Amino acid sequence: MTDQSNQNHKRDRRIIPVISMMSRGRLCFLIVMLMASSAVASSSDTNDPLSVPSAPLDQRPSGSINFCAIGDWGGWEWFPYFTYAQHETAIGMGRVAETLNSQFVVALGDNFYHSGVDKGDSYRFKRTFEDVYSPASLTKIPWYVIGGNHDHYGNITAQIAYSQDNPDGRWVFPSLYHSHSFAAPDGSFTIDLILIDTVDLCGNNEIQDEHAEGYFDPLPLKEKSDAREQWKWIEDQMKASTADYLLVGGHFPVYSACSHGPTETLIRHLKPLLQQYNAHYLSGHDHCMMHYEEEDVHFVLSGMGDECCYEAPSREHHLALNPEPSALKWLISKENKDLYQAIGGFTSFQATSQEMKIQYHDHRGNVLFTADPVPPRMKSGDKGDTFDQARQQEPQEVLA
Secondary structure, three states: OOOOOOOOOOOOOOOOOOHHHOOHHHHHHHHHHHHHHHOOOOOOOOOOOOOOOOEOOOOOOOOOEEEEEEOOOOOOOOOOOOOHHHHHHHHHHHHHHHHHOOOEEEEOOOOOOOOOOOOOOHHHHHHHHHOOOOOHHHHOOOEEEOOOHHHHOOOHHHHHHHHHHOOOOOEEOOOOOEEEEEEOOOOOOEEEEEEOOHHHHHOOOOOOOOOOOOOOOOOOOOOHHHHHHHHHHHHHHHHHOOOOEEEEEOOOOOOOOOOOOOOHHHHHHOHHHHHHOOOEEEEOOOOOEEEEEEOOEEEEEEOOOOOOOOOOOOOHHHHHHOOOHHHEEEEEOOOOHHHHOOOOEEEEEEEOOOOEEEEEEEOOOOEEEEOOOEOOOOOOOOOHHHHHHHHHHOOOEEOO
């Protein structure tokens, strides 16, 4: 499966806040952010206390594919255009990416709060993305990007255009939905990554302020006919995949125990495809982290790139649409975040021909939870010569 595309910045400008016009709360926020900015080069959390043990990280063995995933990391629309939690989480992810020798990052949407970017907002790309995710382990590898609901409030095509304009070439967002294939350095296994636009599939909430009534209301069910072209593309991609691991990434979750909750459209239309093609799903949207496992499908929710955490309420649509409680293997939310002392987080993936390890990390890079190992979709020979020949014919990015 090859990279797919289906669709198709004033100069950098500095916004100088006028102190006399700022609210007291925003002024305090600015002071804290300036202090954080001055400490970027020397900050270190290696001695911070934890109330939970941190599992060790594995160095990347020969013949593996390792990567990180992060959602809801989009900073702040006011100077300095990032949050303290985002900045610290970027440092932690840089540590893990270096340790694992990660080959890429998956960015799961809500890349720029709170209203995306316009064509003239090139300063947001620099100050919310380039300057924050600056560890060498994160600047020298590609970032495969999709849009979230907040990105769609702005000009999403400006983010797509940045794929051509970004100075280090790491921002890979060729179209609203796109796919990528990876082969292990020794050729022992492959991964297919299908990135989808869930706003196109599910719609969007017109309320942008999370403090406003209705912000967390569930989106109504949409039929496949409402996004016929993308649904056909998704199924065609999944059907054609012969990879050992098939991953689908989108902004909205299938299941979620946090404030936004589950997404009925994805439960109705995407979950059956995940089950049919033995795929697993990565998402964000809710500012929590959690892991579901249902009928051998793993659902990874990683939405703490910018903050922790939303509440995990018991609302009607949560109870009606989420699976049995036993399917929820782990959760960090507002109710239990003090146990972990986490202000942000991300996930890492370590794949070999035998299994894929999924780990959830706090802003320091400490491991908070390790999911059950994910086996490959098929062992060598399960589909005989037909599968082996098809895999050999696929053009893939071979990772060093």
